[in-house]
Amino acid sequence: MVVTETREYDILIIGGGVIGIFCAYYASQAWPHKKIAIMDKGMLGKGVTAYSACLDFPYGVTAYKRKLTGKSQGLFSELMEKYPELPVARVPFVGIAHQRSIGEVLSNITAPGAQKGTVASFHQHVPAGFQLGEGNKYFHQLHAQYAYNDITYALALELAREQKITIYEGTEATSLDKPADKYVVATNYGVSLKAGAIIDATGPWMNKGFSAASIAYRQTRIKKIVALHIDEAPPANAPIIYLFNDDAFFLPQPHLSRWLFSYRCEDWDLDIYKDDFKISPANYSDASNVLRKYNEGLHSRIAGGRAYCDLYSPDGDPIIETPDTGYVIVGAPGGSGFRLAPALAQSAISTLT
Ligand SMILES: Cc1cc2nc3c(=O)[nH]c(=O)nc-3n(C[C@H](O)[C@H](O)[C@H](O)COP(=O)(O)OP(=O)(O)OC[C@H]3O[C@@H](n4cnc5c(N)ncnc54)[C@H](O)[C@@H]3O)c2cc1C
Known part of the structure; x- marks a missing residue:
């Protein structure tokens, strides 16, 4: 040219x-x-x-x-x-992890103040309908933000x-x-x-x-990332609920009267120039299987979502x-x-x- x-x-x-x-x-x-x-x-x-x-x-x-x-x-x-x-909104953060791995998860938290909660008090920190899940523990007293x-x-x-x-x-x-x-x-x-x-x-x-x-030479790879939208208005002061076992999270979006649910998709080596980044039936099924472990009621409120990708280095x-x-x-x-x-x-x- x-x-x-x-x-x-x-x-x-x-x-x-x-x-x-x-x-x-x-x-x-x-x-x-x-x-x-x-x-x-x-x-x-x-x-x-x-x-x-x-x-x-x-x-x-x-x-x-x-x-x-x-x-x-x-x-x-x-x-x-x-x-x-x-x-930008600052909101409470509740982390859920298996009782065997919660210590390791907490050691990777970079802000002070996280408190482990008892199973009995879990429902005081999350909206109605959320489950802790078999063998899991949780922590709270942290904040996170989303833009x-x-x-x-x-x-x-x-x-x-x-x-x-x-x-x-x-x-x-x-x-x-x-x-x-x-x-x-x-x-x-x-x-x-x-x-x-x-x-x-x-x-x-x-x-x-x-x-x-x-x-x-760095052998970077492209991986798909998928999140679902849930047509249910989060209650006031609803926390982010992070599921460390599944590398997934519920994010309240009160300004849109919905939750966003992100799960770990394992579709690797996509081509940014050619591939179609739609939510596939397998993505939907995998995401909803994780979601149902923590909130069965929200499954029927899934209303589409978003899928795209990101670049990953070999060591992350x-x-x-x-x-x-x-x-x-x-x-x-x-x-x-x-x-x-x-x-x-x-x-x-x-x-x-
Ligand atoms: C569904 C989903 C949910 C996510 N959620 C989170 C989250 O909650 N928290 C988090 O931290 N991260 C999240 N991520 C990851 C995060 O969004 C990405 O890591 C980040 O946006 C990458 O930013 P970037 O600037 O590297 O890339 P991009 O935003 O893609 O920017 C690169 C830009 O370069 C431009 N470009 C490319 N080639 C050229 C060229 N030759 N000339 C000129 N311009 C060019 C492109 O048009 C593009 O705008 C999520 C990703 C997805 C897909």
């Missing part, structure tokens, strides 16, 4: 999902006087991030995830103080309104070169974007996109790579990209300083 124009920036972020938008935020904080742009082949926040349940809870299976979780929670709090109008899906878009618009970033939507990076001291990104409509530093936050597309060569930990000076790849958040995004973005930015 003939290059018709070239625009120049100090920092160019490719991919406007939650990770890319947080990168834009921390880049604008670190370098308030630099020219920063973020580009997305579609609309900002409409990739994987558009499907996210946006749950942020204080837990990490690996030491690295616990570190990112703790850091992200502090960064989320700072952000909420700065932009109190961002749509409405549009939080990332709201943050990006805020940065644009404050003239801290330039947004290029409908702008796909088709190739990346470094002919001299700066990177040049070609786009779908002939305009090139030149930058001293590049952040690649292209989500699952990075598996095959223009940066595939850089991360191919997110990836931050610098294949070249001034070039960072950040992603593979393994189904936790919303809650880990602030810390991931801040670390990615720090590699450029």
